[in-house]
Amino acid sequence: MDKFVAMVSAKAEVDLRLSDFAPRSQLKTPVHTVERPRFPAIDYHNHLDSLEPSDVLRVLDACGVERIVNITMRTGEAALETMESFHRAAPGRFATIGWMDWSGVERHDFAQLSVDRLERLVEHGACGIKFWKDLGLTVRDDSGELLRIDDERLAPIFEKAAELGVPVMFHSADPDAFFEPIDRFNERYEELAAHPDWSFCGSPVSKSDLLEQRDRVIARHPKTTFVCAHMAESSENLNYVADLLDKNANLCVDISARAAELGRQPYTARAFFLKYADRILFGADLLPEVDMYCLYYRFLETADEYFDYPSHASRQGRWNIYGLHLPDDVLRKVYRENALRLLNLDSN
Numbered sequence: 536m537d538k539f540v541a542m543v544s545a546k547a548e549v550d551l552r553l554s555d556f557a558p559r560s561q562l563k564t565p566v567h568t569v570e571r572p573r574f575p576a577i578d579y580h581n582h583l584d585s586l587e588p589s590d591v592l593r594v595l596d597a598c599g600v601e602r603i604v605n606i607t608m609r610t611g612e613a614a615l616e617t618m619e620s621f622h623r624a625a626p627g628r629f630a631t632i633g634w635m636d637w638s639g640v641e642r643h644d645f646a647q648l649s650v651d652r653l654e655r656l657v658e659h660g661a662c663g664i665k666f667w668k669d670l671g672l673t674v675r676d677d678s679g680e681l682l683r684i685d686d687e688r689l690a691p692i693f694e695k696a697a698e699l700g701v702p703v704m705f706h707s708a709d710p711d712a713f714f715e716p717i718d719r720f721n722e723r724y725e726e727l728a729a730h731p732d733w734s735f736c737g738s739p740v741s742k743s744d745l746l747e748q749r750d751r752v753i754a755r756h757p758k759t760t761f762v763c764a765h766m767a768e769s770s771e772n773l774n775y776v777a778d779l780l781d782k783n784a785n786l787c788v789d790i791s792a793r794a795a796e797l798g799r800q801p802y803t804a805r806a807f808f809l810k811y812a813d814r815i816l817f818g819a820d821l822l823p824e825v826d827m828y829c830l831y832y833r834f835l836e837t838a839d840e841y842f843d844y845p846s847h848a849s850r851q852g853r854w855n856i857y858g859l860h861l862p863d864d865v866l867r868k869v870y871r872e873n874a875l876r877l878l879n880l881d882s883n
C-alpha cells in the first residue's frame with residue numbers, strides 16, 4: 536500500500552480499558568482561576584440535608600456565595616426540622632424549597648392534603664416546592680396508573696403556590712442520553728455505567744411525552760411561577776428551551792448540573808444567556824466545595840478554553856468546556872437578581 540494511504544487509513548486496535556483512559560490536554564491557553572464571583576452569588580439549587588449549616592457557611596464565605604437554597608428531600612416533620620435548623624443557623628443565608636410529598640397519593644382528598652402541606656411548609660419559611668422526576672415515571676395513583684405530570688387532580692397545588700407567591704420547581708425527565716440504550720453510542724456511557732439505575736431506556740413514557748406534560752402545566756397556570764431545573768432538562772437543545780421561555784412568561788430555568796452541557800456549546804449558550812438573562816438562575820446541585828464553585832465562576836466569567844467542568848465523580852461525558860465570558864449585567868442577573876426576585880427579596 537502507498538505509504539501515505541497507509542498512514543491516513545491506520546486505525547487503533549487496542550485493549551486499554553475505557554475506565555483507565557485519562558488523557559491530559561497539552562493545550563497551552565490562558566487559565567484564569569476565579570476565586571470569587573463577580574457579584575455575590577445565590578446558589579438556587581442545592582441539597583444540604585446531610586450537611587452541618589456551619590460547614591456549608593464556611594464554604595459559602597470562602598467563595599462569595601451570599602445565599603444558598605436547600606432543596607430538602609425530606610418531607611413532613613423532618614422537612615420542617617431541617618428547614619428550621621438551617622434558617623436558625625444563619626438567617627438570611629439559607630432558604631428552603633420543599634419536596635413534594637407523595638405519601639397518601641391513593642387518598643381521594645390527596646390534592647387538599649397536598650395544599651395543606653404546602654401551606655404549612657410556606658408558613659415555616661419554605662420558598663417553593665419541588666416536583667421531581669418520579670412524577671410521570673414512577674408515582675402511581677389509587678388505581679395503580681402512572682400519575683401524569685399534567686393530571687388535573689394536581690392543579691390545586693399549582694394554584695396554591697401562585698396564591699402563596701412561591702415558585703414550583705420541576706425536574707421532569709433527564710438528559711436525552713438517559714433515554715437511549717447504554718451502549719457504545721451513548722455519549723454518557725461512563726456515567727450510566729456507574730449508575731445503571733439512572734437509565735430510562737425502555738421506559739413506557741418517552742422523554743418528549745414527559746416534557747409535553749410538564750409544558751402543558753406551565754401553560755395552564757400562568758399566575759404560577761415555575762422554575763425548570765437543569766435548563767428544563769433540555770440543555771442539549773437550547774432552541775427548545777428558548778421556545779418554552781418565549782411562550783411562558785411565568786417560567787425561569789436553572790443551570791445546575793448543566794455546565795458540562797452548556798460549556799460544550801459556548802456560542803449557542805452565550806447567545807442564550809444574553810437573550811434570556813432575566814430568566815436564568817445560578818445553581819450548583821453539587822456538594823458545596825470551593826473548587827466546585829470556582830469552576831462554575833470560571834465557566835460563566837472567563838473566555839478560557841477546554842477545561843474541566845464541575846461534576847459528580849462519574850462525570851457526565853467525555854468532553855471539556857469553554858467559558859462564556861458573560862458581561863456584567865448578565866452575570867448580576869444570573870448570579871443574584873433573578874433569584875432574589877423569586878425569593879421575594881429586594882436587591883439591595
Ligand SMILES: [Zn+2]
Binds near residue numbers: 580581582820
Ligand atoms: Zn437537584
